[in-house]
Amino acid sequence: MDILAHGLWAGAAVVAVSRQRPPASLLGWTVALAVVPDLAHMLPVSGWALTTLSSTEWWQYATASPGQEPPMPHAILFWAHHLHCVFHSAIVATLVSAIVWWRRGALWLPLLGWWSHIVIDVFTHSAEFFPSPVWYPLTYWGFDGVAWNRPGFVWANYLALAGVWGWLIWRSRKRQLR
Numbered sequence: 001m002d003i004l005a006h007g008l009w010a011g012a013a014v015v016a017v018s019r020q021r022p023p024a025s026l027l028g029w030t031v032a033l034a035v036v037p038d039l040a041h042m043l044p045v046s047g048w049a050l051t052t053l054s055s056t057e058w059w060q061y062a063t064a065s066p067g068q069e070p071p072m073p074h075a076i077l078f079w080a081h082h083l084h085c086v087f088h089s090a091i092v093a094t095l096v097s098a099i100v101w102w103r104r105g106a107l108w109l110p111l112l113g114w115w116s117h118i119v120i121d122v123f124t125h126s127a128e129f130f131p132s133p134v135w136y137p138l139t140y141w142g143f144d145g146v147a148w149n150r151p152g153f154v155w156a157n158y159l160a161l162a163g164v165w166g167w168l169i170w171r172s173r174k175r176q177l178r
């Protein structure tokens with residue numbers, strides 16, 4: 001799913017399950033972890049672009065049509081690819097969640113933001129549209145779901161988000177009046 005919708009769904013879930021206004025740190029961390037999987041792989045690319053490209057080259061890069069970009073070093077492509085896979089892997093998320101649980105003695109709730117990203121992407125990518133590598137590093141196989149970039153899907157998704165956020169705002173107003 002797109003990065004904005006990931007953040008909005010995770011935020012809605014935190015607000016929906018909280019009896020009162022959720023702590024800002026809980027909301028902030030959950031939303032951050034829900035969007036990070038689609039941002040992490042941009043770090044090596046932006047780092048390389050900022051440190052090695054001149055401003056004209058950078059502009060050529062930023063405005064290139066897909067497949068027409070100037071060549072990127074192999075190492076940058078390698079790191080970008082594997083970072084993307086690491087953050088979309090249920091195996092990596094299980095390991096990290098288990099370590100955090102063990103260190104804290106309790107589940108750290110914001111990790112559910114990351115988990116929501118992984119689960120949603122499994123079903124909103126298809127075999128033709130970047131199947132989500134949920135079992136990385138064992139396999140790149142991904143579930144053949146419904147690609148989120150279909151126009152009907154994008155509309156339905158944002159209508160559902162508008163409905164859910166509308167309900168959450170109405171509910172919080174009602175609570176304030178009581």
Ligand SMILES: [Zn+2]
Nearest residue numbers: 001037038121
């Ligand atoms: Zn993703």
